[in-house]
Amino acid sequence: MEIDKIIRSKRKTIALQITDNATLIVKAPFEVSEETIRRVVIKHSKWIEEKKKEILSKDPKFTKKEFVSGEGFLYLGKSYKLHIVNQQDIPLKFDNGFFLLRDYQPLAKDLFIKWYKERAYEKISERVKLYAQKRGFIYNRICITNANLRWGSCSYKGNLNFSWRLIMAPLSVIDYVVVHELAHLEVKNHSKDFWNIVKMLIPNYENQIAWLKSNGHLLKL
Numbered sequence: 683m684e685i686d687k688i689i690r691s692k693r694k695t696i697a698l699q700i701t702d703n704a705t706l707i708v709k710a711p712f713e714v715s716e717e718t719i720r721r722v723v724i725k726h727s728k729w730i731e732e733k734k735k736e737i738l739s740k741d742p743k744f745t746k747k748e749f750v751s752g753e754g755f756l757y758l759g760k761s762y763k764l765h766i767v768n769q770q771d772i773p774l775k776f777d778n779g780f781f782l783l784r785d786y787q788p789l790a791k792d793l794f795i796k797w798y799k800e801r802a803y804e805k806i807s808e809r810v811k812l813y814a815q816k817r818g819f820i821y822n823r824i825c826i827t828n829a830n831l832r833w834g835s836c837s838y839k840g841n842l843n844f845s846w847r848l849i850m851a852p853l854s855v856i857d858y859v860v861v862h863e864l865a866h867l868e869v870k871n872h873s874k875d876f877w878n879i880v881k882m883l884i885p886n887y888e889n890q891i892a893w894l895k896s897n898g899h900l901l902k903l
């Protein structure tokens with residue numbers, strides 16, 4: 683079992699990550715030996731192989747975005763084309779399509795991420811408030827993160843965290859992730875009680891999970 687990269691840090695445990703390119707990254711504490719890392723990888727070899735096969739079988743494959751006219755960018759589950767323009771009042775504008783000032787092309791990725799983060803905060807905050815009122819959930823605050831592996835999380839303080847990439851997904855998928863994290867305010871684990879809460883608010887939640895499993899790898903730049 684080939685390890686493509688080992689990242690060492692002050693973390694306390696070993697974590698295995700399969701990237702979108704089906705490569706294996708191991709995150710490990712500074713003091714852990716390579717022999718120990720190898721044993722952990724061998725122990726989880728079946729899971730690693732299954733995860734790699736799953737990623738390699740996905741269709742369509744993700745291709746890195748090029749910030750040129752005609753490139754498509756997802757927003758709320760729909761793809762919109764990018765247009766490079768010579769004049770407009772702001773560097774990046776959305777109007778049933780994305781419009782980017784030519785002079786700002788070298789900064790395009792950063793501008794898109796900033797735009798996505800702003801829209802994510804607006805839309806996700808709206809959906810959190812909606813579902814919180816329906817169930818009487820009490821949360822602390824909402825944060826938009828750069829997470830690549832987790833769509834959302836709920837801290838013990840009641841803080842709700844969501845990846846900005848989620849704004850690329852359909853609204854029904856966003857709602858599922860929102861409710862998933864809100865439900866953790868009541869039930870910290872994934873027991874039957876937890877899923878009953880989710881189902882009460884999102885009856886077809888399994889369809890949203892399936893959508894993320896099949897298309898989540900496309901929600902990035």
